[in-house]
Amino acid sequence: xxxxxxxxxxxxxxxxxxxxxxRIEHFLPIDVSWPRLVAMETGGEHPTVSTYSVRCNQCHDAxxxxxxxxxxxxxxxxGIVYVDQDxxxxxxxxxxxxxYQNRTFVSKDKDKGFFPGKVQTDFEKAGKELYPxxxxxxxxxxxxxxxxxAGLAKGLKPGIDREATPACVNTCPAQALTxxxxxxxxxxxxxxxxxxxxxxxxxxxxxxxxxxFIDGKIGTSGExxxxxxxxxxxxx
Amino acid sequence: xxxxxRQTEWIDRRGLILWIAFYTGGLGGGLYLVSVFFNSLWGxxxxxxxxxxxxxxxxxxxxxxxxxxxxxxxxxxxxxxARGFIFVILFVIFGAVQLMISYWLPxxxxxxxxxVLTGISALAVAVYTGFVLNTVKAVPFWNSSLLPLLFVLCxxxxxxxxxxxxxxxxxxxxxxxxxxxxxxxxxxxxxxxxIYLWRAAKRETTGKQSVMEQIRGSNAPIFWMGIVIMxxxxxxVIAFTxxxxxELPSALLVFGxxxxxxxxxxxxxxxxKAGAYSPLVARAE
Numbered sequence: 420x421x422x423x424x425x426x427x428x429x430x431x432x433x434x435x436x437x438x439x440x441x442r443i444e445h446f447l448p449i450d451v452s453w454p455r456l457v458a459m460e461t462g463g464e465h466p467t468v469s470t471y472s473v474r475c476n477q478c479h480d481a482x483x484x485x486x487x488x489x490x491x492x493x494x495x496x497x498g499i500v501y502v503d504q505d506x507x508x509x510x511x512x513x514x515x516x517x518x519y520q521n522r523t524f525v526s527k528d529k530d531k532g533f534f535p536g537k538v539q540t541d542f543e544k545a546g547k548e549l550y551p552x553x554x555x556x557x558x559x560x561x562x563x564x565x566x567x568x569a570g571l572a573k574g575l576k577p578g579i580d581r582e583a584t585p586a587c588v589n590t591c592p593a594q595a596l597t598x599x600x601x602x603x604x605x606x607x608x609x610x611x612x613x614x615x616x617x618x619x620x621x622x623x624x625x626x627x628x629x630x631x632f633i634d635g636k637i638g639t640s641g642e643x644x645x646x647x648x649x650x651x652x653x654x655x
Numbered sequence: 656x657x658x659x660x661r662q663t664e665w666i667d668r669r670g671l672i673l674w675i676a677f678y679t680g681g682l683g684g685g686l687y688l689v690s691v692f693f694n695s696l697w698g699x700x701x702x703x704x705x706x707x708x709x710x711x712x713x714x715x716x717x718x719x720x721x722x723x724x725x726x727x728x729x730x731x732x733x734x735x736x737a738r739g740f741i742f743v744i745l746f747v748i749f750g751a752v753q754l755m756i757s758y759w760l761p762x763x764x765x766x767x768x769x770x771v772l773t774g775i776s777a778l779a780v781a782v783y784t785g786f787v788l789n790t791v792k793a794v795p796f797w798n799s800s801l802l803p804l805l806f807v808l809c810x811x812x813x814x815x816x817x818x819x820x821x822x823x824x825x826x827x828x829x830x831x832x833x834x835x836x837x838x839x840x841x842x843x844x845x846x847x848x849x850i851y852l853w854r855a856a857k858r859e860t861t862g863k864q865s866v867m868e869q870i871r872g873s874n875a876p877i878f879w880m881g882i883v884i885m886x887x888x889x890x891x892v893i894a895f896t897x898x899x900x901x902e903l904p905s906a907l908l909v910f911g912x913x914x915x916x917x918x919x920x921x922x923x924x925x926x927x928k929a930g931a932y933s934p935l936v937a938r939a940e
Contacts, residue, residue, distance in 0.1 A: 457935060457936060459936060469936075471935070471936055473935065482791075482792065482793065484733075485733045485734065486733070486734050486735070486736065486790070486791075487730060487734060488726075488727045488728075488729065488730055488734040488736040488737035488740065489723070489726040489727055489729045489730065489737075490726075490729045490730050491726075506723070506726055506729075507719070507720065507723075508718050508719065508720045508721075508723045508724060508726055508727060509718050509719015509720045510717075510718055510719075510727070510736060511664045511665065511719070512734070512736050512787070514664050515662055515664055515665055515791055515793075515794070515930075516790075516791050516793060517793065518792065518793035518932065518933070519935060520660060520932060520935065524664060524719065526719070553720075554719070555718075555719025555720045556719055556720060557719075620935065620936070621933070621935075624792055624793065
């Protein structure tokens with residue numbers, strides 16, 4: 420079993436619902452975001468906007484697991500890469516080693532509160548109890564492993580039953596995100612990858628990501644996207 | 656994310672502490688090796704202080720959870736950071752024993768044995784930071800087998816520099832030999848930096864981008880002033896003037912060594928600062 424995700428870029432409407440859902444699910448500090456939305460223009464005279472909803476790729480050969488000096492970052496048998504906050508020393512070697520820049524070091528600067536200097540909101544207070552974030556350690560997306568584990572314990576099927584499926588996948592109104600077992604050839608994710616030529620980001624690093632992307636153009640047409648960094652701030 | 660993204664964690668803000676730690680590791684390790692060569696107990700003691708106090712302290716200061724530092728030894732089978740931590744601990748332990756033996760029981764077999772052990776640890780401390788960086792495949796500029804060699808050479812060069820100052824202050828060091836060592840290492844260092852940049856420029860477009868950043872980008876003032884002028888040209892001019900004139904004023908030699916130290920610091924700074932990732936969104940092959 421290897422959990423994986425497919426992001427269908429053709430369906431993404433840039434609503435940021437996945438990011439909001441993750442923020443609520445994990446009570447993320449104000450300046451921390453596990454998934455991100457990267458938007459870019461492709462083409463010349465009449466450019467089209469492509470949006471990449473990116474998150475930790477849960478790589479099968481994860482550089483972050485390899486470089487972690489304490490064993491805080493580990494790869495589970497089901498392919499999920501997670502960080503044990505109690506073991507992390509905050510050396511940030513994993514942040515450096517991730518080719519996808521999907522890790523965040525949580526410092527006090529990034530957790531100033533929604534209203535700095537004011538009383539905490541009820542949401543923040545609940546977050547401290549239910550999903551505490553340890554300053555001085557590294558974090559990243561973990562495919563909502565708590566939901567998966569709890570769901571499996573109840574006999575539910577991640578990717579099919581909402582209760583056992585990552586929050587971002589549940590929330591996506593355009594159904595651009597699909598979750599399932601990559602090792603199962605009959606799963607929805609395997610079918611989507613097979614039929615739509617799903618591709619991984621930066622395959623040249625041999626990290627074997629568990630997140631695949633589907634795009635009508637990139638990865639199938641052979642056309643390289645033309646990045647326009649100056650537009651990034653406006654779009655992301 | 657769409658263009659080249661510079662790494663910031665290990666050089667900006669608190670990352671500057673790590674820059675000092677990386678430099679002092681090379682300097683301390685290099686100084687120990689040079690001190691063993693000259694059999695200078697003071698040199699060995701200073702190198703021990705540099706690694707145990709400055710480098711060790713800087714690493715602890717940088718960690719997000721310094722009280723858990725002992726956990727760093729957990730994964731030496733795959734992590735160069737864990738290996739480096741073990742090398743530092745070994746150096747501190749072997750070095751302390753060796754210094755005590757050298758002070759109270761000089762000339763014994765135990766002294767020789769501990770000098771060998773500490774020397775190996777010192778070399779490992781000087782070299783491991785190069786491996787910490789060159790194993791990061793995501794940053795093409797660092798992904799070079801020359802980096803560990805460059806860091807060791809730079810560290811030994813700094814060691815020769817400090818030994819020159821110690822010789823001027825009456826330490827048990829041959830000034831002429833220390834100057835000669837500096838001279839040859841300066842030439843080797845300059846050549847290695849040039850080869851490193853040339854090869855990095857040929858390593859993916861991101862590697863070229865990093866080299867351009869050094870030569871013409873925002874790093875250029877530090878590269879040209881720090882590495883080229885202060886780290887190579889000024890010390891070389893002083894070294895070869897000393898070779899021709901026979902005896903130079905002490906102040907000039909000290910100035911040359913100070914320039915070497917600035918050059919070493921600038922080298923580490925530029926290497927860390929120019930480390931960049933390829934754009935996240937790339938066409939799949």
